[in-house]
Amino acid sequence: xxxxxxxxxxxxxxxxxxxxxxxxxxxxxxxxxxxxxxxxxxxxxxxxxxxxxxxxxxxxxxxxxxxxxxxxxxxxxxxxxxxxxxxxxxxxxxxx
Amino acid sequence: xxxxxxxxxxxxxxxxxxxxxxxxxxxxxxxxxxxxxxxxxxxxxxxxxxxxxxxxxxxxxxxxxxxxxxxxxxxxxxxxxxxxxxxxxxxxxxxxxxxxxxxxxxxxxxxxxxxxxxxxxxxxxxxxxxxxxxxxxxxxxxxxxxxxxxxxxxxxxxxxxxxxxxxxxxxxxxxxxxxxxxxxxxxxxxxxxxxxxxxxxxxxxxxxxxxxxxxxxxxxxxxxxxxxxxxxxxxxxxxxxxxxxxxxxxxxxxxxxxxxxxxxxxxxxxxxxxxxxxxxxxxxxxxxxxxxxxxxxxxxxxxxxxxxxxxxxxxxxxxxxxxxxxxxxxxxxxxxxxxxxxxxxxxxxxxxxxxxxxxxxxxxxxxxxxxxxxxxxxxxxxxxxxxxxxxxxxxxxxxxxx
Amino acid sequence: xxxxxxxxxxxxxxxxxxxxxxxxxxxxxxxxxxxxxxxxxxxxxxxxxxxxxxxxxxxxxxxxxxxxxxxxxxxxxxxxxxxxxxxxxxxxxxxxxxxxxxxxxxxxxxxxxxxxxxxxxxxxxxxxxxxxxxxxxxxxxxxxxxxxxxxxxxxxxxxxxxxxxxxxxxxxxxxxxxxxxxxxxxxxxxxxxxxxxxxxxxxxxxxxxxxxxxxxxxxxxxxxxxxxxxxxxxxxxxxxxxxxxxxxxxxxxxxxxxxxxxxxxxxxxxxxxxxxxxxxxxxxxxxxxxxxxxxxxxxx
Amino acid sequence: xxxxxxxxxxxxxxxxxxxxxxxxxxxxxxxxxxxxxxxxxxxxxxxxxxxxxxxxxxxxxxxxxxxxxxxxxxxxxxxxxxxxxxxxxxxxxxxxxxxxxxxxxxxxxxxxxxxxxxxxxxxxxxxxxxxxxxxxxxxxxxxxxxxxxxxxxxxxxxxxxxxxxxxxxxxxxxxxxxxxxxxxxxxxxxxxxxx
Numbered sequence: 007x008x009x010x011x012x013x014x015x016x017x018x019x020x021x022x023x024x025x026x027x028x029x030x031x032x033x034x035x036x037x038x039x040x041x042x043x044x045x046x047x048x049x050x051x052x053x054x055x056x057x058x059x060x061x062x063x064x065x066x067x068x069x070x071x072x073x074x075x076x077x078x079x080x081x082x083x084x085x086x087x088x089x090x091x092x093x094x095x096x097x098x099x100x101x102x
Numbered sequence: 103x104x105x106x107x108x109x110x111x112x113x114x115x116x117x118x119x120x121x122x123x124x125x126x127x128x129x130x131x132x133x134x135x136x137x138x139x140x141x142x143x144x145x146x147x148x149x150x151x152x153x154x155x156x157x158x159x160x161x162x163x164x165x166x167x168x169x170x171x172x173x174x175x176x177x178x179x180x181x182x183x184x185x186x187x188x189x190x191x192x193x194x195x196x197x198x199x200x201x202x203x204x205x206x207x208x209x210x211x212x213x214x215x216x217x218x219x220x221x222x223x224x225x226x227x228x229x230x231x232x233x234x235x236x237x238x239x240x241x242x243x244x245x246x247x248x249x250x251x252x253x254x255x256x257x258x259x260x261x262x263x264x265x266x267x268x269x270x271x272x273x274x275x276x277x278x279x280x281x282x283x284x285x286x287x288x289x290x291x292x293x294x295x296x297x298x299x300x301x302x303x304x305x306x307x308x309x310x311x312x313x314x315x316x317x318x319x320x321x322x323x324x325x326x327x328x329x330x331x332x333x334x335x336x337x338x339x340x341x342x343x344x345x346x347x348x349x350x351x352x353x354x355x356x357x358x359x360x361x362x363x364x365x366x367x368x369x370x371x372x373x374x375x376x377x378x379x380x381x382x383x384x385x386x387x388x389x390x391x392x393x394x395x396x397x398x399x400x401x402x403x404x405x406x407x408x409x410x411x412x413x414x415x416x417x418x419x420x421x422x423x424x425x426x427x428x429x430x431x432x433x434x435x436x437x438x439x440x441x442x443x444x445x446x447x448x449x450x451x452x453x454x455x456x457x458x459x460x461x462x463x464x465x466x467x468x469x470x471x472x473x474x475x476x477x478x479x480x481x482x483x484x485x486x487x488x489x490x491x492x493x494x495x496x497x498x499x500x501x502x503x504x
Numbered sequence: 505x506x507x508x509x510x511x512x513x514x515x516x517x518x519x520x521x522x523x524x525x526x527x528x529x530x531x532x533x534x535x536x537x538x539x540x541x542x543x544x545x546x547x548x549x550x551x552x553x554x555x556x557x558x559x560x561x562x563x564x565x566x567x568x569x570x571x572x573x574x575x576x577x578x579x580x581x582x583x584x585x586x587x588x589x590x591x592x593x594x595x596x597x598x599x600x601x602x603x604x605x606x607x608x609x610x611x612x613x614x615x616x617x618x619x620x621x622x623x624x625x626x627x628x629x630x631x632x633x634x635x636x637x638x639x640x641x642x643x644x645x646x647x648x649x650x651x652x653x654x655x656x657x658x659x660x661x662x663x664x665x666x667x668x669x670x671x672x673x674x675x676x677x678x679x680x681x682x683x684x685x686x687x688x689x690x691x692x693x694x695x696x697x698x699x700x701x702x703x704x705x706x707x708x709x710x711x712x713x714x715x716x717x718x719x720x721x722x723x724x725x726x727x728x729x730x731x732x733x734x735x736x737x738x739x740x741x742x743x744x745x746x747x748x749x750x751x752x753x754x755x756x757x758x759x760x761x762x763x764x765x766x767x768x769x770x771x772x773x774x775x776x777x778x779x780x781x782x783x784x785x786x787x788x789x790x791x792x793x794x795x796x797x798x799x800x801x802x803x804x
Numbered sequence: 805x806x807x808x809x810x811x812x813x814x815x816x817x818x819x820x821x822x823x824x825x826x827x828x829x830x831x832x833x834x835x836x837x838x839x840x841x842x843x844x845x846x847x848x849x850x851x852x853x854x855x856x857x858x859x860x861x862x863x864x865x866x867x868x869x870x871x872x873x874x875x876x877x878x879x880x881x882x883x884x885x886x887x888x889x890x891x892x893x894x895x896x897x898x899x900x901x902x903x904x905x906x907x908x909x910x911x912x913x914x915x916x917x918x919x920x921x922x923x924x925x926x927x928x929x930x931x932x933x934x935x936x937x938x939x940x941x942x943x944x945x946x947x948x949x950x951x952x953x954x955x956x957x958x959x960x961x962x963x964x965x966x967x968x969x970x971x972x973x974x975x976x977x978x979x980x981x982x983x984x985x986x987x988x989x990x991x992x993x994x995x996x997x998x999x
Binding site: 016018020021025039041045046077083087 | 506529555556561564726
C-alpha cells in the first residue's frame, strides 16, 4: 500500500480560540435574534440554538438564538460591528 | 542473413489479427484496448495523429470515451489529473514542448499517486525549431515520479499502454507511466502490428478501482499543504519506495503479459546476443533497434558484441545492467538526448549503478539529436570505439558548422 | 429564523483564515447555496491554506488542491469524470482567487468556459496576491498600494485600472455571469441558485475584502464590502443567457467613502481620487449601456 | 526482370512531389508485401513539406523482422513519380549496383541514359484515362505500383491489386484498372542491354 496525500480530519477538531485577542459577548436581553452575527461570521463560530429565556420579551425568548462557540471564535469583531442592536460587546480576552 | 530474437507472429486468439499501422495508430489502439474513459490532449506534431485517431474512434462509436481538446498541455494533464481522481481511467499524449509545458502537472499527478498513462512522442526541444526524434524532452522529466518506458517497435508501443495501466494501477506502485515512441521513426512509420484481442486484454487489465477516488460521501482534501514536520518528506520517500517496488511489479506483469499474449518482452531491459558478448552497447528506443541489426553484421565480422536495451528508464535498471556488464571487457552507452553540462544522461545513470562494483571502460555516445538519422555506420563506429576500450563522451555524426 | 440563508454548514469552523476574512465567507455562502453534492477545486491561493495543514480538511465536501493555473482544466476533468460515471447531479466548482483567475489561470478559465462544461467557476476577488503577502494582481484597482506597488518617495501605487474578469466572461458569452459580494449573502446565494438553473459554464466573481491586504480593521469586512457596491467601485450585476441585469437598488455614495475606509488607498490625493471617481462613473455608464444592449424581460 | 528473390532485405525509395501520393504508394507496397507474408516497414522522409514540394518515402521488405530504423541510403529500387524530381534531386544517389529505377514518363527507358535497370510507364496518361485526380494533378501512385510489380516481381500483381483495393480512399475500380494497365504497359530496359 502506498501513502496518498489526502486530508481526512475535520477542522472541527482544530480549535482556534488561541487566536482571539478580543472576546465578543452577546447581551441576550437586548438581542433581537436577527442572526446577522451568525450570517456574517467568517469562522463559522456562532451556533444556532433553541429558545433562551434571557431575552427582550417573551416572543423573542422562544426564538432561535445565536451562541458564540469560543472554541473557534477568533474575535474578528464582525459580529459586533454588524449587530444592528449593538448588543455584542468586544472586550480584551482575559486568560484565566 | 540469420536473425536472433525474432518475435513470433503466432496468434494467441482468433480475435487477434495482424495488420500494418503507424506507431501513433498502434498507441491509439493501445489506449482503446485499455478501455480509457477520458482523454484530454492538445495537438502537437508528431503526437497529433494519436489523438486524431482516438477522436475518430469515438466519432465512429468504436470507443466509449469522452475526448476533450483543451487549450494547452498544462490543461490537458490538469483535466486528466482531475478525471482520474474521480476514478475514471484517463489518458493523454504529448510531445516535446507540450511535455515541458506539462512539467508542473507531471509532479502533481505523481505526487497525488494517480496511475495515469501518457504517450510521449519523443521530439527535440527548440530553439531552433525541430520536430524530429530526440529524447531530451522525456529525459528532462526523469525526476517527476513517472515511470518511463521507451519502445522500439509499434507493437511494443501498443502493448506498453496496456501493460502500463496494469503496472501503474498496482496497489504497491500507484505511480503514473510515460510511454515513449521516437518521433516519426515509430510514430509515423507503418509496420506490422498484432491487434490484441479485447477479451484477453480485459482479462489481463481489470477496471480501475481507485481507492481514494472523489466521493462526496467521504469528503477529503486532496493534496492539501503539508509542513516540514508533517508527512511531506514521508510522502516523497514513499514515492521512491513505490518506484523501487515497481521493479518487481514490472517483472511480474510483463511476464504475465508475455504468457497471455505470447510475446517475449524483457522487463526493465532486453538483452540481445549478450550471452557470449565481450562488448556491450546500451541504448534505448529505436536506436537500440538499429543496433540489433548492426550487431548481427558485426558478429558476422567476428566482433562479439551484444545489446542491452533499456525499456524502463524509470525505475532505472541498475542491477540488471550491472549483471550483464560483469562479463564484458568494455561497454558504451548511447544517448539520444542532451543534458547541458553533462551530455550523456543514460551514461551517467549506468556509471552510477556500476560505481564501486565493477570497473570496466564505459564510454558515452551522443547520437541523433534533433532527428539526425542514426545510420548503420554510426553504430559501427560506436562499436569500434567500445572495442578500443575508450572512455569519455563521443558525439556521433556531428558536422563542422562554419 | 429571520434570514433566508440556509442553515447547513459545509465549511467547518477551526480553519486558519485571517481574522475577518472575506474569502472564507464567500466559500461558506457558496457551499450553503450548492449543498453537499459538490466537489471543489482550489488552486494555489489563500484557500489552499485556509483549511490548514495535513491531515486537516475544513470542507465537508471533497476539495482538490491544484497548481496555480489548473483551475479551469481541473473542473473540466472533474465534471467529465463524474458525468462518465453518471454522477451528473454533483456540482463541480472551481474556487480561485483573483491572481489564479485574472492572471495565471485566465487561459484555463477561458478554455473551460468556451468548452461549455457544466461547472461553476467562483472567483473570490480580494484584489491581490494576498496569500503570498499582498502583491499586485491584474484585479487590483487603481490607486491601491501593494507590496509590489509600494508607496515610497515616488508614490508608486498601482496606476492601472482593475481587469474585470466578469466583463471578459460576458464578452465570451458565458451562459451565466454574475458579480456578488459577501455583504449581500442573500443576493449571492440567489445568484448561485440562478446559476444552478443554467446548464453549462457559470462564472461568479465575488468581491471578498481582505483586512490583511487592504489595511483596514478586521471587523470592517462587511462594511467595506457594502461600501464597494454603494460607491459603484464593485457594481453587482447578472448576465443570464445573453441578458444583462444591473443592480441599481443602492443609493450611491461617493468613492471617497470607500477609499478612505482602507489604508491601501491612504496615500491618494484628491486628484487621484477624482481619477477613480471618473473611472467609476464611466464604468457605470458602460454597464447602463449593456443593460440596454442586452435587455431582457423584467426579472421575477 | 521479375526475377528478384527475397534473400536479403529489399529497400525501395520513392521520389515524388507533395500531393502525388508517394507516401501512400510506399504504404500500399508495404501492404501488398505484408499480404504475401513478408515483414515490411514504410515511412516518409520526415519533413514538413507541403503540397507541391519534393517528397521522399521508403519501404523495406524482408523475410524476417526488420530492426533497421535508419533512412534508406542504398536502395535496390528507386521509384520516380515525377520527372521534375530528376532535375531537383539525385534520385540515383546510393542506388545499388544493378539497381532499378522506375520512372513515370511517356518516354523510352533509354532516353534517360542512366547507369541502372530502367523502366518507364506513362502513369499520367493512365491516370487521366481512368479519371484519377485531375489533369493538373493526376494521381499516379497506384499506376506506379502496377509497374513496380511487373518490373521487380517482389510483389505479385494480385497483391498490389488487393492492397490498392484496401488502401485507396476512393475510385477503387479505376485505381485497380490503372494498376493493371501500368503492369501491362511498362517498358523495361535492363542495364546489361545498355552496355
